[in-house]
Amino acid sequence: MVEGPGRRERKKQLTRQALVDAAVRLFTERGYERTTVADIAEAADVSTRTFFLHFPTKEDVLLADADGRVDSGVAAVAGAASPAAALAAAAEAMISDAWRGDLRAGPAGLRARLVVDNPAVQARLLQVGFAAQTRLADALREAHPDLVDDVDAAALVGALLGAVATTAVAALRRGDPPDAVRDAMRRAAELALRAAG
Template identity: 45%
Template sequence: MGSVEELGRRDRKKVETRAALADAALRLVAERGLAGVTVEDIAEAADVSSRTFFNYFPSKEDALLVTPAGVEAAWPSSLAAAPPGLTALQALRLVLRGQAESMQRRAEEIMLRIKVIEENPSLLPRLVSGGFENERALAAAVAERIGPRRAAGGYPELLAAVGMAAFRVSMLRWARTKGSVPMSDLLDDAFDRLAAGLPEP
């Protein structure tokens, strides 16, 4: 029994260390800029060794762009679990709305991360690459949901790309309002427009 508890404690410690490193990276780069921060600085701020840092992240950029463990990885399974009566567009909206609500609860951290990315454009290619992976996983989940015959015309890829774009635009609008308008409301607005065929304002 003790060994199970020990394993749980060790896993918890790993999650805490990963979060402490990501938080230190974000706060230091916000203060000094990407070029002004080393892996050693981040490790010291999180009270671990540089060697420990590399057990969790390959680089300081990876520590900066981290999301809570498994968040995006859970999107496809959340899409599959959405009520069967929903269209794929409605199901995707539900999944992304859940993510928006989760981000609102971590508003300070998310706002800081957006600011750091805007001030350090060298992070963008890595961000785009990660976004593309998420998009592909979502497209595969949409295809699974609607079946091979209806998926054959490229609809899953289009829906995933458009859904991710709506999410990104809503997040940036939310950051510009400094969180005064809930991100979930902005996402609802974006999906309402998509559902209406994107009419001009």
């Protein structure tokens, strides 16, 4: 029998979720710029120090699910038969995970709106995206060491994720509905993979 997370881990997850929920509510009600970390902590009934134990910056609340998404991409890379199949599987896993549900609601909806207009969110998303590219490139190289080296893996992953991310922003700016954004991201992934050969 597999045991679930222990009490301490469950409490940590609940606190983290309370912070995300409070942030989404406050960002929606007051606006992103007018909401402080202290406001979020107070709304979640925790200290500001506790906030920073869970999230390094205010922007990171919007990216709370990023590590899980990258984990799904890395897992897809590890199980694929070729570099091209690995990249296609990683792209699909990450796109499906990134835009689950309604893009107009919750953290995903708020992130989608803010990434179009807010420089601080855009900057943090670029930092998180670069870390994700590094992890995926390392996974690709480790999964297929005879076929790609460090430079090739970085170039392939960078081209793929760059195409997908910039296409998502373009579709969001255009006001596309969630399904159209997902379709645009998948089309971008196909184009990048075709170019990679």
